[in-house]
Each structure stands twice: as C-alpha cells, then as structure tokens.
Amino acid sequence: MTSLRAFVCNDMFKFNGVNLDALTETYGLSFYMQYLAHWPEYFQVAVSPSGEIMGYIMGKAEGMMENWHGHVTALSVSPDYRRLGLAATLMKFLEDVSEKKRCFFVDLFVRVSNQIAINMYHQLGYIVYRTVLEYYSGDENAYDMRKALKRDVDKKSVIPLTNPVRPEDID
C-alpha cells in the first residue's frame, strides 16, 4: 500500500525513519542535491497511507552507445516497512523510467556480504555481471549486478565477465 512520488528537498527533513537504519548512509547535502538537479525523475519516494516516508530510490542514466544504462545509486526501506515488497516496487519504477529513456540495461553495486539484498536482486531478475575488488570501505568487494532491458534484444549486456575488475577500471 504505497504512494509513489518524486522526492523533494523537504523530504530530507523527514527521512530519518529510513536513514537511522544501520545499513543506510546519510550523505552530505550536495550528494542528494546533485541527483535532484540532474536526474529528478530518478529520485522517488514511497509514502505510507498515513504519510510516513517508507523508503526511497535514487538513480541516474549514463553511459555511451550500448553502455547507455540506468544505475541504482541508493535504495533504502525503513525497517518498519520491510517485507511488503517495497524495494521491488521502487526497482520497477526505476526500470520503467530507464525503459522510457531507451536504456540497454540497469545496474547496481552491492556488498558481497549483503546476502539478503543479493537474493532480492536475483529474484527481480538481476545477475552478477562482475566482481569489483575492494570497492567498499573496509576493502570489501562489490558485486556489479545487471538486468537487461527491452532495447538490449540480444541480452549482450548481461553476459557475466569471468575476471574481477578493480574499481579504477569500471567505465
């Protein structure tokens, strides 16, 4: 039971129920503002019937030619609104926007230890495209996960790489 709408600046005063969660980072203002200024359509918030912020997704579209893709920068759901399929709703939204922008695929990064998230992305149709070494603080590796969109007819974007890459080699 959700209402979706574009994230607005004032939501930042009220997103604490989501951001106080241990696995959600609160970034400096400029980070959010940059996304709001550049990709406002990719920054959505899910609101409960009673008006609380339940979660939000932020992303962007980038890349050249066949690498033109949607990217999930952050996806967070409040601990009080878990197990309601909210993350899937938000991901679907981002995929829809990316479809409309004629992207080839959607990708995201996740800590290799975050098994719950990885399982969920698998369920939503994402595959591990490659491993990025020491991507996170504490030198933890990341999985770069991908899902092909309609435009990528031959599903070329989701053929997994066999060798891991270093963070500086991500294009």
Next chain:
Amino acid sequence: MDSVNERRLRIVFDAIDLGNNKKALQEVEKVLKKTPNLKTGLALKALSLIRLGRERESQQIINELEKDPEDDSTLQVMTYCYRELDQLDKICKVYSDAAKKMPGNEELLTQLFMAHVRVNDYKSQQTVALQLFKAKPKNPYYFWAVMSVVLQALRGSESKDKQKAKVLLSLAQKMIDKIIKEDKIEAEQEVQLYLSILEYQEKYEDALEFLQSKVCIEKFPGAPITIKIEIYKKLKKWKELMSLSQELLQEDPDRWDYYQDYLLACFELVKDGDNSVIDLSFNFITDILKSNSKVRGPYLARIEMHKRMRNNNLDPEKLFGDYQDLLIEYFSIFGNKKCCVNDLKMFLEHLPVERRSNLASKLLQDTGISSTTLPQNKDQLQKHICSLQISRLCGSHSALSIEHLQALYSALTLHYEHSFSAFGKDLLSTDIGPSDQYSILAAHIMYDIAIKSNSSYRLIETLHFLNYLLKNSPSNFHGKLLCLQIFHILGCGMGAHKVYDSLDIKHIQLDSMGYLHCAHLPSTALASLSKPIYDQTLKFFTASYKDSLEYLAMSYKYGSFSKLQEFMDFREKLSNSLHYSMVSVEALLQEIIAFNGTNQQNYLQFQNMKIEPNEDRINYEELTDNRDLNVMLRWDPIRDENNESLYDKIKEIEKESFNQDVVLLRIRSTLLRLVASSVELIHTPYRSLNTKEQNGHSSNSSVEDGDESQTILIDTWDSHFKLIEILKYQQSSSQFLVNLLPSRLHVILQLPYNKVFSLLGKFVHNLWMSSVETKELGKALQQAFLDLKSFIETLEPVNETSNLFYYRDLQAKFIGCVEIMSLCSFVLSFCYDKCSHNQPQTVSKKKKQQSNLEVNENSKQITIKEKISLITDIMRNLKSALNSAENSLEKLKPIKVEKNLNEYLASLSITPKESNKTNNSETASVITTVNIDIHTIFDENYQQSVKELSMLIKDKLKLINVK
C-alpha cells in the same frame, strides 16, 4: 601564462583544494617574487589570505585586481574570493565588465548569468540569457531566458503586482509558443517548463490539450501520470479522473494515491447528484479485492470508502457491513505486518469512542494469545505486538492503575525475553529484532507509571531495560531515541551524549534532529561535549548556505527548471532554521562564558567574535521549524479522557514549543547583544554631554550610537519579559514519554535574568556617563547578587521524593545562575579595569586634564574613585555569590542507582545469556554499540559537571579578583 608559472600555480591550487592554506600562501608568494604582476597569482594570494582569516589584506589585493582582471582564470579565482567574502554582487560586476570588453564570449556570459542567479537578479538573468542565445543560438540559453521571466513573475518584485505577473507569464508562454511553432523543441525539460507555465496561468484546458499533443508525447514520453491527474482535479473532470484512476488501479491495485484520487472523484460526483457511482465503486473495489486478496490496497480502500460514505451522510452498512468488523478483518489478515498499526490508526479516530475498548479486546482475542499463552511463531508475535499498540491507541492504558500498569510492564518484559530467545537467535547486528517492539512499548508504559507515581526511579528501570534491549539489538534506533529522551528528562547529559553518539547524526539530520539533544545541551554543565556539536552544526549550515547557490546553477545547467523554485525554498528553509539561529547564539554565549584569559586577551577574543550589538540579524518572522517531530514512535491514545483529539493537542504542543523557543531565542540573542554592547561602551572613550551638545553633529558618531544602542537594547530586553508576562506561556504537557520537553524559556523566567542584566546594562551606561544614578544602580546590583546568593543557597538537592523532572530543573537553574554570574564577571571586570586605569595618579597628563575637567565641569557626576569603590562593592557580592555556588556544587548529587543491569534483570526474573555478538560478521563495523552502565552513568555525569562548573567558577573568581 608560461608553463613554468602554470605548473607552480597548480601547486597553489592543489594546496588550497586540500585546505592547506598556509602552504598555498607560501607557494604563491614564491611565484609572485619572480612575477609580481601575475594576476592569477595575486588572486590566489587573496584567496589563501581569506582562508587564513586575513580578510583585510586580501581585500586590498582584490580592490587592485578589480580594475582590470584580464583573464578567465583570474576571474574564476576572484569569484571564489567574493563567495567567501559574501560579496556576490561583485561577481556580477567583474563579469559584466569583462563581458563588455569581449562581447559575445560564451564562457564569460555564462559565468555572468550564473552570477546573477546567485543574487536572484532575474531581470538581468533574462538579459544575459538572451545575449547568450544571440551569440550562440542554443536552446538551453533560450530557455534560461524563459525561466528568468517566469521567476520575475513568481518571485521577483513584479510578483506582487498581479497584472504585471500575468503579463510576464504570458510573455514566457509566447516565447515557448514560438519555439513549438518552429518545431525546435529538443528536451523534455523544455516541455515540462511549458506545462508549468500553463499551470501557473491556470490554463488547464490548454495544458491538457498540450499533454496529448505530438510534441509532448514525442519529447516527454516519461511524463508522470500525476500531471494529468492534477489537471483533471483542477478542471473538476471527475468522470475522467475516475476512469483514469480505475485504469491505473487495475494495473497496480496497491497504490494508495490512486485509490484516494478514485474515491475523491467518486464522492465529488455524488455531491453533484450522481449516486449511481457508489454502487459502481463498491463493485470495482470488491472486484479488485477478489482478484488481489493478498495486497492491503483494496481492503484499506473499503474502509476508506466506508468512512467517506458516512461523512457524506450515506449509509455504508448495507454495502460494507459494520465499520468495526472491517477493521477487525483487516487486522486478522495483515496484523502480522508492522505497518498494520499505522494503517489502522488513520481509521480509529472514526470509530466511536465507546467502541474502541471493545475493538482492542477483540483484536487481542484474534491474536490467540492470553495471559497464559505465548506467541508460537513470528506472525503471531507481530500480531500480538500490533494488538497491544492499537490497544494503547484506543486509550486502554490511560484508565489503568499503577498496579495494573506495573503488571503490564512486567508482562511485556517477559514477552520480550521469551520472544527474543525464541525468534531472535540468528539476528544480524544490523537487524532490529522481531520482539524489540515489546520493550519499546514497555518503556512508554513505564513512563506512564513514573508520571503517575512521580518517581524518577521507575524511569531508571526503563533505562536498564532499554540498555538490555540495545545489547541484544545494537542497531535499534527506536530504543536509542527513547534512551536519549529519558536521559534528558532525568538531566543526565553524559548518558544522553553517549546515546547520541551511537546514532551517528550528521549533515541535514543535525537540523532535523538537533532538537533531541543539541538543543538541551545549554542546560547541562558539559561545555566540553556541547562545543563540538555546536561547531559541527554551524559548519553544516554555513557550508550548505554557500553550496546551495551552486545547486541553483546546476539546475540551469541540466535544465531541471522544475526543481529551481524548490531549491530556492529549501535554501531559505535551511537558512531560516530556528535551530541554526539558536545554536549560533548559544555557541557565542558559551564562548564568552568560557573566556579565561586576562582582560586584554578576553577583549581581543571578544572583538574577534564580531558581535553586532546594534542589529539583530535574525529574521524572527521568517524562522522555520525544521524538526522531524515524528521520528520517535508513539501509540498514545487518539483521544484523551476529556475526549479531545490528542493529534490536535500534539500539533498544538509542537506549535507552542516552537513559539516559545522563538521567544527564548529573542531573549538569548538580546542577552548576547546587551553584554556585547556593554563591553563596547566601556571601551568607548567618554564625551561629556556638554561636549556633545557643543559639537552639535559630533564627528564621533559611534559614541552616540553606542550610547543610544545601549538604551534601546535595555528597553528591548525589558520589553521581551513584559510581553512574556502578558502572554503567560505554559510549560508543555509531559503526559507522555515522547512529548516535547519543556522549553528552556521557563528556567530563564524562574531566574533573575531580566533584573540582573537590566541593572547591569543601566549600570554600565551610567558609569560610562559618570552620572550620579550610577550609585543607586550599583547598590541595586549588589542586592541582586545577594539575592542570587540566597537563591543558590535555598536550592534543595534531589531526594527520593523529588518529582520526575526535579533533577533536570535543579541542574538547569544552577547552571543558569552560574551563567548569569559569569557574564556579569566578564562585563564588570572590564568596568574595573577601565576605571582603575583612568585613576588620576596613573594616567598621562592629557587624560588627567580630561578627567579633572569631567569632575569640575559637572558636579552632578561621580568621580573615578567613587566608581572604583562602587565596582569593588558589587564585585564583592558577586564573588560571594560565586563562592556560594562553588560550595553548593554538592547539591547536584544525583539520585542513587542501586542496581546494576544484572541485578535489575534478576528482579524481572530474566537471566541474560552471555552475548557472543562481539565479534560478529563484517557488518558489525557499521554499528556503533551503546555501552552505558546505568549504574554509574549518573555519577559520572555528576563528576564531570562538577569538574567543569568548578573550573568555570574558579576562572570567574580570578577574573574579578581585585584588591
């Protein structure tokens, strides 16, 4: 620029980037030694000087550069300088000059445009954007101009004149009409802007038509459906809205916003006399429900429709049956989800009061848990918790006696322990446990007991239990927030601080959640803890204020016109934050209070603070409340015993607490300015009234200003308190645990702030004029300190029978007294210093003549000697009051915490298992565990407070220690 210099300047740039300003200055000076006229070098020198706080020197260089800045990189560095100096208009000036010299230069014009953006000069923006478009006919430039016209209409000076605004908007529309006609629309942002211009003009029919046009569909394929929905609402096209939302719901049956639109349309049609839609809607929702029985949407929609039918005097029972039965059905299906309570909360208000307790017991029945059974699985567990929360919402707890509440509390702690053992074993340290909510609810109930029995011991038990919870689920922020609140209720700043630390509050949270901790810090004696938080908070605000200008520039760059006004409003909201102003003032007051050097050192430091006594820069009318007031969960009854809506009451309390804090800010800011003004006045050479009259328009106007401003300030100061007396502010209710804590205003009103500083201000003023009234005022001040002394002596330490808030109040009062005395010491020490240096035997000939003149000229004036003896008398009493405070520090001894955690848990028949979570998983690194021993924290807090207070008092005694 040759490559050698370029390379060298690169080093300077890098040093500045890294914040190594000293090195930057050294490097740039090396470059300038060889090429003294290198303009970029000079600009960089100016920048590093600003960053080193040497603004005056830097300003000289910039003034020189302004005459002919020459190249682009110099201009860019100068832009940085102006931004740091807050001289944004100068950026417009230099780029405008440069653009005149090189007309049609795209880069310069772009910079000039952005410079106008920073100062909100929409008209100049428009001009420059059109110049740009003429030089380089690119669409974005054209649309920058259009947006600038829109802003003139909506936010510029013309916006107040409806006729002018209308003309401007229609101009903006025509500008885009032209582009559409020429088929030159390129981007979706352009289409979006056109749509919003139509909406601003309320041309909704046109907007709707455009929305379906080829251009729009082609260029803006991702147009959110909400645009169409909003237009339908504006045009009251209810039939269309109904069928559109119906379509959307068929696709996505769990969207609450679509249901609301659907039902809005439905009942608008009913209002218009079309009752047939009721059956239509009923059937529609029922059909959705049949095919989607697992999602909450259609169930909630039914309840919502039931409610709306009743509100419209229609009989819903025939279609839907009983309202309460719908709620029970919803609970029995979705009660195993945490969000169930929030869903139902919206609808409880519409259930008659007398039926609520019945509902509560029916829900509890539905969970299948009685006093003798325990939850068998996670679903049942969550259902039980939900039923308990709803039962509180229904007011079931309000009527309970202390004994019953106590029994409920014990039951909840045992339920927590049982379910934690049964279902919480494999939790990650980042998880919130499934049984955690028992203990959160238990804390609320224990607070009810504490309030009813007026005992702080009960709250300490809650702290123990929450502490136990946090050992099991170290990342449960709900538990942390409650601990934070309880520590502040009990006046334990140090405990509060430890919890606060573990919440990792930063960036914008400093504003939205500052009220939970930072705002209470002035009432603790822990300056060592508050200073870093003040600094961090102020740094966030100043940086955001500067940065936020760049977001506006970014919006133009990316063409996200839809965000521009939002960004502007956000920028204002941040800079008008009440919390920001409050922290700024408190930080300055704290700094003055902490001065511990010689008079000379103190004065120098004071001057560096650049306080402007004459003007209050705070715009009180515009202050905003940025607090996130819903961050703590609550299930307090929807209606209180008088059947008043608690929601309305909470809203009122929130508004009232904001209003009271604004008054508090007025007082604190005036206090700061009054102290500053007094110190300035003491340091201003005196001219007798005669001299002033003779000179007529005296050249020394600042003296008169200081003179006048002191009088005005004292009047302002007194008038605040007079107004408060009339308005009779009430302390906010402390009925429930997460109610806002009372404003500090009330402590200030219980202490002689008004009297002491009014007297002090007048005393300094008269002393400065050497008027005979000084004597009277001096005597009154002496008496005031005597009174303060006896006030401190009559303070009673906390004991077993003290009420819940007693210790917090006691501490705040004590600290207030010390604050009053510290600020007085600061001012009086300068009075003494000044007078004793003007003593006839120690001053130079010239001054001697002057002071002799003073005495001779006017017999109505007092002598230096008299002044010194007056000040010494006042200081004697102040000293005695300070001594008394020092001797009374023991009064701050806290209540004794008898048990440690294990002893407490044993009293609840809980035996904690040895935790093996210490070296758990990789994710542990993101958790800051709270490690507080409730047994000792109150004592630690006391020790630290006494240490800081006693040091402060000693410093003040030293400051006023004269022969």
